[in-house]
Amino acid sequence: MSARKAELTREAARLFAERGYHGTSMDALAQALGVQKGSLYSLTGSKQELLYATMRDGADAFHAALDAVPEDAPAVERVRLALRGHLRVVSEQIDVATVFTREWRYLDGEHREEILAERRRYEERWRALFSEGLEKGGLRTDLDVAAAALLVLSAANWAYTWLTPDRDTDELADRFTAILVDGIRGYATPR
Amino acid sequence: MSARKAELTREAARLFAERGYHGTSMDALAQALGVQKGSLYSLTGSKQELLYATMRDGADAFHAALDAVPEDAPAVERVRLALRGHLRVVSEQIDVATVFTREWRYLDGEHREEILAERRRYEERWRALFSEGLEKGGLRTDLDVAAAALLVLSAANWAYTWLTPDRDTDELADRFTAILVDGIRGYATPR
Numbered sequence: 001m002s003a004r005k006a007e008l009t010r011e012a013a014r015l016f017a018e019r020g021y022h023g024t025s026m027d028a029l030a031q032a033l034g035v036q037k038g039s040l041y042s043l044t045g046s047k048q049e050l051l052y053a054t055m056r057d058g059a060d061a062f063h064a065a066l067d068a069v070p071e072d073a074p075a076v077e078r079v080r081l082a083l084r085g086h087l088r089v090v091s092e093q094i095d096v097a098t099v100f101t102r103e104w105r106y107l108d109g110e111h112r113e114e115i116l117a118e119r120r121r122y123e124e125r126w127r128a129l130f131s132e133g134l135e136k137g138g139l140r141t142d143l144d145v146a147a148a149a150l151l152v153l154s155a156a157n158w159a160y161t162w163l164t165p166d167r168d169t170d171e172l173a174d175r176f177t178a179i180l181v182d183g184i185r186g187y188a189t190p191r
Numbered sequence: 192m193s194a195r196k197a198e199l200t201r202e203a204a205r206l207f208a209e210r211g212y213h214g215t216s217m218d219a220l221a222q223a224l225g226v227q228k229g230s231l232y233s234l235t236g237s238k239q240e241l242l243y244a245t246m247r248d249g250a251d252a253f254h255a256a257l258d259a260v261p262e263d264a265p266a267v268e269r270v271r272l273a274l275r276g277h278l279r280v281v282s283e284q285i286d287v288a289t290v291f292t293r294e295w296r297y298l299d300g301e302h303r304e305e306i307l308a309e310r311r312r313y314e315e316r317w318r319a320l321f322s323e324g325l326e327k328g329g330l331r332t333d334l335d336v337a338a339a340a341l342l343v344l345s346a347a348n349w350a351y352t353w354l355t356p357d358r359d360t361d362e363l364a365d366r367f368t369a370i371l372v373d374g375i376r377g378y379a380t381p382r
């Protein structure tokens with residue numbers, strides 16, 4: 001992607017995140033970018049193309065964050081690092097994360113299929129974190145893998161609605177993980 | 192609210208959930224409802240009024256679900272029942288829940304302030320479930336109340352994106368609670 005296209009995509013992501021895809025007109029995009037509407041079409045194709053480019057950036061960023069989780073770390077540690085990675089993407093690329101998480105439904109055709117497949121693959125990789133942990137040990141043997149993955153990924157996905165740039169996402173991920181790992185129940189005596 | 196207004200609000204919620212607030216025109220609403228556009232304005236005021244009515248329904252339903260959680264139940268049980276209540280609202284009123292969770296940002300003026308205050312109050316009531324549990328006992332004494340409430344409520348909020356009418360929400364809430372209560376870590380020996 002050219003630097004200019006990347007800049008246009010970044011600005012489009014900001015507007016889509018702020019106003020929603022349907023709330024953002026090509027007129028508004030052209031105005032925000034300081035270009036003629038005609039030039040915007042020739043530079044970027046269409047509003048759908050800009051939405052797709054944003055979604056592609058989001059998919060790449062979230063997958064790259066999971067790629068960085070070491071295969072051979074203990075299961076609980078892998079969950080912690082995966083959550084750190086996800087929250088860091090949300091914090092550092094809040095517009096892209098917001099659009100990826102909320103506006104995918106407005107994609108059409110093949111691009112929609114492609115991005116839905118990326119989202120499913122990301123969810124499957126999260127489930128694998130838990131199922132591999134079960135196999136290798138480190139997680140409770142009666143763990144409900146599907147529910148655990150859904151719980152963590154739901155919390156991670158929802159973060160785009162409340163995460164602010166001043167939050168230390170690593171510390172936050174560690175706080176979530178601490179709850180997930182040992183639970184909320186208090187015990188008078190050891191189990 | 193009259194039966195007719197309630198019906199119009201329900202249909203508006205369905206369209207807002209499907210296409211987003213900005214993606215739903217008064218023309219589309221009038222067509223879906225089989226009324227003239229002019230009649231729609233006189234019946235419902237404006238698209239903003241319909242959005243507000245939907246948001247009001249959502250706020251009322253989520254608060255009513257929390258009202259039903261017994262004050263004197265053990266802390267862990269209260270969390271379980273609160274989660275059951277939330278997921279039931281999402282499942283039974285998926286359109287209203289979707290709009291309440293996702294489209295509030297398009298409300299203007301006083302209605303926006305009112306609904307944001309309802310959302311904050313709902314979050315505070317969730318935090319109170321955990322902080323009261325800490326005071327009365329039943330939760331681990333080092334529990335991070337803010338992180339626990341954020342984790343559970345995030346998962347609950349995100350449910351509008353994946354919950355389907357065929358899911359048994361009580362069973363699902365219980366599965367989430369089981370993970371939250373005792374955590375995911377496996378132990379070779381008792382703690």
